[in-house]
Amino acid sequence: MSRVRTSLPTPNIFWRRLYEGFFINMMKKFILYIIERAFARFFILKMIKKKKYNKDIIAEKIEKIAMPLCQSENIELVDTKCFFDQKKMIIRISIDTPKGVTINDCVNINRQLGDLIDVQMEELESYRLEISSPGPSRPLKKESDFEKFKGHIVQIETSKFVNGQKRFKGILNGIKKGVVELGINKKTYSFKMELINKARLA
Missing domain, CATH: 2.30.30.100 (SH3 type barrels.)
Structure with a gap:
């Protein structure tokens, strides 16, 4: 009478297989997450380019967010522009004060406004915020x-x-x-x- 012998994996092999299975599973989830994020960003940009959510609407919303902030800092919001540069949204804002604009003014508004945009406009996942003085060719709007x-x-x-x-x-x-x-x-x-x-x- 013959017997079939089965061998159980040693503890080291067991834990190694368990670790490898866990690692592979986590890698699959991570890759799926990256793909989902990439597709989401692609469709958001595509939607913006089709003007379902155009740059003028974005500029208007950002101006409404920026206006109270500038007023609280005694800074004049001169102009707000939005445009695309290599699939990235560029938000360009010019500010002014009676004494002119310093680098600290620009850095301060950039930091605070960037935080507000991230909270209130989550659909803008990829953008660059630029704050500067209006320069000699200052626009006249008001x-x-x-x-x-x-x-x-x-x-x-x-x-x-x-x-x-x-x-x-x-x-x-x-x-x-x-x-x-x-x-x-x-x-x-x-x-x-x-x-x-x-x-x-x-």
């Missing part, structure tokens, strides 16, 4: 801007043709009741705020 820089040379671009053109450059004479006045060659041109597409210091 009515107070057109009064503040009265006497400066500015460039204005309108959404519709005015006297056969859309771009104008002249001396800013201020703003009255929502109408911007620009002096060009001893003539005064008037533009309603809603007609101005872009305006900046020249």
Whole structure:
């Protein structure tokens, strides 16, 4: 009568197999997690590019988040722009103060605003936040801007043709009741705020 002998694994082999099985299982889960994250990021970027969630909406939301922060720091929020650079969202914000902007001002706003964006806009997984002064070509957006820089040379671009053109450059004479006045060659041109597409210091 023959007997079939079965051998049990030694303790060392048993624990090694158990460890290998656990390690392989964890690696599978980790790889699946990475793939899911990659697909999620891909579809979010694709959705943004299709303008289901466009850059103008993002800029508007970020400006609403940034405005109270800047006010609490006695800093003026001048402009907010969002655009793509190699599939990454770039958020560019310009700030100003009566005494100018320092590096510490930019670092302070960048740190605080970055934390707020991470909490309130979780859909933006990949972005770069840039804070800077407006520079010599500062944009003019608010009515107070057109009064503040009265006497400066500015460039204005309108959404519709005015006297056969859309771009104008002249001396800013201020703003009255929502109408911007620009002096060009001893003539005064008037533009309603809603007609101005872009305006900046020249």
